[in-house]
Amino acid sequence: MEQIARAAALLGAGICMGMGALGPGLGEGFVAGKACEGLARSPENASLITRTMLVGQAVSESTGIYSLVIALLLIFST
Amino acid sequence: MAQKKGSLLRYLFLFLVIEVVLIVLSSGLNKQLQVGYDDTGKFVFQNVEKEYDLQDKIQEEFQPDEYAKQNGISPKFYGSSALYDFFAKIFGKANAISAFNLIRMLIIVDLVLLLVAFLIKKQLFEKPSKPQIIFEMIYTTFEDFVKDTLGKEKLHFTPYIVTLFIFIWTCNMIGLVPIPGFMEPTRNLNVPLGLGIMAVAVVHYMSIKTKGLGKYLKDFTQPLPPMTPINIVGEFSKVISISFRLFGNILGGAIIVLVVSSLVKFIILPVGLNLFFGIFVGTIQAFVFTMLALTYIGVEIAE
Amino acid sequence: MISESILQITAYLGAGIGVGVASVSAGIGEGYTAGNAAHSLMRQPKAHDTLINSMLVSQAVTETGAIFSLVVALLLIFGGFTDPAGGWFKAASLLAAGIAVGLGSLGPGFGSGYAGGQASKSLARMPKHSNEITGNMLIGQALAQTDAIFALVVSLLLLYSTPNQPENAALGTIILKSVAFIGAGLAVGLGTIGPGAGIGFVAGQANGMIGRFPKERSAIMRNMFLGAAVSESTAIYALVIAFLLIFAI
Numbered sequence: 001m002e003q004i005a006r007a008a009a010l011l012g013a014g015i016c017m018g019m020g021a022l023g024p025g026l027g028e029g030f031v032a033g034k035a036c037e038g039l040a041r042s043p044e045n046a047s048l049i050t051r052t053m054l055v056g057q058a059v060s061e062s063t064g065i066y067s068l069v070i071a072l073l074l075i076f077s078t
Numbered sequence: 079m080a081q082k083k084g085s086l087l088r089y090l091f092l093f094l095v096i097e098v099v100l101i102v103l104s105s106g107l108n109k110q111l112q113v114g115y116d117d118t119g120k121f122v123f124q125n126v127e128k129e130y131d132l133q134d135k136i137q138e139e140f141q142p143d144e145y146a147k148q149n150g151i152s153p154k155f156y157g158s159s160a161l162y163d164f165f166a167k168i169f170g171k172a173n174a175i176s177a178f179n180l181i182r183m184l185i186i187v188d189l190v191l192l193l194v195a196f197l198i199k200k201q202l203f204e205k206p207s208k209p210q211i212i213f214e215m216i217y218t219t220f221e222d223f224v225k226d227t228l229g230k231e232k233l234h235f236t237p238y239i240v241t242l243f244i245f246i247w248t249c250n251m252i253g254l255v256p257i258p259g260f261m262e263p264t265r266n267l268n269v270p271l272g273l274g275i276m277a278v279a280v281v282h283y284m285s286i287k288t289k290g291l292g293k294y295l296k297d298f299t300q301p302l303p304p305m306t307p308i309n310i311v312g313e314f315s316k317v318i319s320i321s322f323r324l325f326g327n328i329l330g331g332a333i334i335v336l337v338v339s340s341l342v343k344f345i346i347l348p349v350g351l352n353l354f355f356g357i358f359v360g361t362i363q364a365f366v367f368t369m370l371a372l373t374y375i376g377v378e379i380a381e
Numbered sequence: 382m383i384s385e386s387i388l389q390i391t392a393y394l395g396a397g398i399g400v401g402v403a404s405v406s407a408g409i410g411e412g413y414t415a416g417n418a419a420h421s422l423m424r425q426p427k428a429h430d431t432l433i434n435s436m437l438v439s440q441a442v443t444e445t446g447a448i449f450s451l452v453v454a455l456l457l458i459f460g461g462f463t464d465p466a467g468g469w470f471k472a473a474s475l476l477a478a479g480i481a482v483g484l485g486s487l488g489p490g491f492g493s494g495y496a497g498g499q500a501s502k503s504l505a506r507m508p509k510h511s512n513e514i515t516g517n518m519l520i521g522q523a524l525a526q527t528d529a530i531f532a533l534v535v536s537l538l539l540l541y542s543t544p545n546q547p548e549n550a551a552l553g554t555i556i557l558k559s560v561a562f563i564g565a566g567l568a569v570g571l572g573t574i575g576p577g578a579g580i581g582f583v584a585g586q587a588n589g590m591i592g593r594f595p596k597e598r599s600a601i602m603r604n605m606f607l608g609a610a611v612s613e614s615t616a617i618y619a620l621v622i623a624f625l626l627i628f629a630i
């Protein structure tokens with residue numbers, strides 16, 4: 001029974017990381033795409049736009065980090 | 079131009095066809111051409127029937143300690159054995175091989191950088207040499223980035239940023255040198271994690287220095303007091319994201335090169351793979367790590 | 382030990398899922414590129430040479446993911462993996478290999494198609510800068526296809542480097558290992574969808590903007606590299622988890 005629980009944890013780790021990587025990837029790509037557009041339209045604000053882009057991506061990536069942490073916990077601590 | 083592009087595509091297609099033919103021809107054979115001295119000291123030039131086990135190879139390359147323990151063989155390392163014994167005595171036998179190899183590679187990277195710096199410094203006051211021009215170009219490029227992000231009065235950050243870039247780039251490139259035992263130190267999680275913790279520590283130090291301790295602590299409760307735990311987790315996620323990105327890219331590249339090369343019998347394709355995953359990805363990741371460290375500082379001292 | 386037919390079932394199932402899912406995105410992406418190219422031809426009929434060249438190159442790159450899954454499916458069907466000595470370990474890893482490469486080609490296909498379509502639009506607007514636009518399109522698509530390469534490598538690892546089931550394996554170990562392999566396939570398959578599509582969106586926007594403001598090319602490309610590399614990080618996490626599930630369990 002313990003082995004089955006651990007097997008479920010491993011499957012859960014895989015699904016957790018897979019699904020958790022889906023959203024942030026799409027979102028961060030959208031951020032970067034729009035930043036490219038903005039940068040082209042007003043190049044004098046380039047550094048501000050790049051900074052905002054990186055900060056926005058860092059925030060949207062936090063859900064990906066949560067998935068990573070949970071997946072690592074599921075693999076190593078069950 | 080269209081003519082040139084067409085011929086390039088044709089060459090690429092030709093290479094692919096040669097590749098496929100060679101793979102198809104060699105797939106049934108389990109032999110490897112061996113040139114060199116064998117164990118008895120005799121020079122051999124022959125086809126050797128060899129069982130190539132991919133999983134064994136990967137474990138030997140990436141988990142040397144486990145491999146040595148499971149197969150009951152003596153640890154395989156590069157360098158002097160007296161140094162290794164000394165090392166194993168201090169740090170314990172459990173992870174001795176990988177730690178030894180890692181520290182050996184880090185010392186080699188440091189020596190290379192010191193040597194380059196020494197050579198450039200020697201020629202500094204005569205006419206500028208080519209390497210000097212290259213390094214000055216790198217320096218001025220990053221100086222512009224620092225100027226854009228932090229402002230003119232914070233230019234003293236440039237040496238840190240440039241050091242970070244050159245160190246990570248050299249670490250990523252040194253795995254391409256075809257000497258036995260050479261690997262990227264960034265392939266081991268400890269190196270990117272250390273660099274990431276250092277970068278975030280600099281961020282927090284600068285934040286306290288410019289804002290004062292009170293405002294620094296108060297910023298954690300922005301925009302609402304219940305958000306405090308999320309802000310604190312966000313600081314940790316900075317370290318994790320910045321270091322895992324570098325580590326995963328380099329490790330993934332190394333595994334991909336090993337797996338695909340062994341599947342195509344080390345013919346032609348590994349060159350392109352090493353170009354892409356070694357040089358292109360290595361340079362981009364070094365650049366991204368540096369820019370992220372710079373941006374984190376820039377966000378904290380923006381006001 | 383299990384019978385050969387179970388291994389055949391999982392291998393054929395994996396092959397079917399892989400090629401079927403991967404073809405969806407390749408088809409949609411290439412269609413988007415071709416549609417945009419046709420629309421651009423209407424606006425700029427003189428540039429038909431460069432337009433059609435760029436469209437074909439872009440479609441070839443977009444199809445890479447589908448070709449990867451085709452290769453894996455052919456290996457699954459004809460590669461001789463149906464030796465019953467493999468046991469449940471091999472059965473699970475064959476299915477997981479198909480899932481990984483199939484799902485993993487979804488995102489890069491959409492993304493590369495979007496990048497190619499935007500490049501066609503830009504070409505119609507600025508036929509003079511065709512070299513810059515095509516070069517940028519190829520770089521962006523290469524970044525997006527990195528995710529498909531991750532999925533391919535994980536599925537090759539699942540095919541070639543998973544162990545056979547030992548003779549006297551306990552039931553618990555069998556379940557554990559088999560489920561871990563399927564988890565690895567799901568992790569890298571699902572995890573590369575988002576980053577692949579996202580990087581494609583970045584490359585597409587960058588292409589569109591280079592077509593409008595060719596002077597800002599270097600700044601746009603720098604931003605594109607940064608944004609794409611950061612978007613890729615979640616795919617890297619998925620790759621790390623997949624490696625752990627394959628090797629560390």
